[in-house]
Amino acid sequence: MRHPRPASTEAAVTAVREVAGEYHRELSVTDDIGADQTSRRTSAGAFVVLDPDGALPHEAHIELGGSPSVSVRIFPEEDARITVENVGFEDVPRDAVPAFLRSVYGGLAYVKRRMFPPALWLIVPLSGDDTYKELILPNALSPWLSRNVR
Numbered sequence: 001m002r003h004p005r006p007a008s009t010e011a012a013v014t015a016v017r018e019v020a021g022e023y024h025r026e027l028s029v030t031d032d033i034g035a036d037q038t039s040r041r042t043s044a045g046a047f048v049v050l051d052p053d054g055a056l057p058h059e060a061h062i063e064l065g066g067s068p069s070v071s072v073r074i075f076p077e078e079d080a081r082i083t084v085e086n087v088g089f090e091d092v093p094r095d096a097v098p099a100f101l102r103s104v105y106g107g108l109a110y111v112k113r114r115m116f117p118p119a120l121w122l123i124v125p126l127s128g129d130d131t132y133k134e135l136i137l138p139n140a141l142s143p144w145l146s147r148n149v150r
Contacts, residue, residue, distance in 0.1 A: 009058040012074045015098040016062055023105040026065035031058065068144040070104060072097060084109070085142045087122045087134050099126045111136065111149040120149070 013029055020027045057076035064070040073081045080097050082089045084104055092100055103109050109124045120136040122145065136145060 009060050009074050009076060009094075012080070012094050012097055013060050013062065016064075016072060016101065019098050019101045019105070020064055022102075023066075025105070028063045030061045032061070064101075068104065068142070070101065072101075084122060084124070085145050086140050087136055087145075089124070089132050089134050092132065096126060096130065099130075100124055100132065109148065111141075111145050113149055120145075 017027065019025075059076055060072075060074045062072040062074070064072070068085045069083075071083045074094060074097065075081075078094045080092045080094055082092050082097065082100055089100075103124050103126055109122065112121045112123050113119075114121070120141065122134050122136055124132040126132070
């Protein structure tokens with residue numbers, strides 16, 4: 001099942017606010033607007049606000065309260081970086097962010113342990129066939145991650 005595509009960074013932030021409300025999470029949002037402010041526009045000159053194509057890039061950093069610790073950075077390029085308990089998921093499509101958060105807060109996300117070679121993976125399944133999987137560093141197993149090992 002595909003989710004409605006947030007048309008902008010602001011629409012994606014609004015969708016994250018809705019998810020936070022559903023799961024009773026506090027959140028704080030920091031907006032970076034302009035080519036000289038967004039993290040991926042390092043080549044932009046001082047006080048250069050617009051991209052060469054005339055677009056005004058908007059990036060948002062969202063911190064969600066509670067356990068697990070979750071942060072979301074939404075980029076103007078229609079992707080996001082979601083960090084769950086210090087495990088970073090790069091290049092998550094902007095339209096998948098609300099479903100990703102619902103999976104984490106709804107109890108669908110889990111840690112998979114592999115015995116040989118030893119490894120731990122944080123698995124976040126979304127509706128349909130979409131699944132996100134990231135390696136957990138050896139000393140990064142938090143209490144929340146430990147509770148979700150399968």
